[in-house]
Amino acid sequence: MSFTPQQLRDADRRAREMGHPHTQLMTARHQAEGYRNFLASLTGLLTTVFVLKGQENLAKLSPGVRWTVIALLAAGFLALIVSSWLAVSAVHGRPGETLVLEATQILEYEVERTRRVWVLVEWARWLALVGVVCVAAAVLVTWVRPGG
Incomplete structure (x- = not known):
């Protein structure tokens, strides 16, 4: 493939812009917004699925199965709540966080904040996976062991 000098x-200009700390921070925040929105939708969807398709009355299950389902649901929704919190923190940062308006400090902030956003989003992703697996397992247990 051949490219023109222009x-x-x-x-080359785009590559330099992409490597700039401010651009990386904006990209990281944009991706974190996508994960935050996804997690909110996922949590709502899972809640609906469990309410509509799960066992209507957990009291019908044997005590061991009932407590397993309750523990899975509690762990799953706790993981999804923490995951959503991390995603929101990645997008918006800490309330009241102030910047010193000096060029070196701004660049250092952008580099550190970008790193922090990536870490928060990575944790949010894994916690979301754990949450989904726990809620799905709880629903499956109610389907497989409806009488306990």
């Missing part, structure tokens, strides 16, 4: 200059 295409190469434009690509």
Whole structure:
């Protein structure tokens, strides 16, 4: 494939812009917003699925199965709540966080904040997976062991 000198200059300019700490921070926040929105939708969907498709009365289950389902649901929704909190924290940061308006400090903040956003989003992703697995397992247990 052959590129014109102008295409190469434009690509080089975009590469430099992408490497800038401010651009990386904006990209990280944008991706974190996507995860936050996904987690909110996922939590609502799972709640609906369990309410509509799960065992209507957990009291019908044997005590061991009932407590297993309750523990799975509690763990799953707790993981989803923490995951959502981390995603919101990644997007918005801490309330009242202030910046010193000095160039070096701003650049250092952008680099550190970008790193922090990636860490928070990674934790949010894994906790969301744990939450989904726990809620799905609880629903499956009620389907497989409806009488306990």
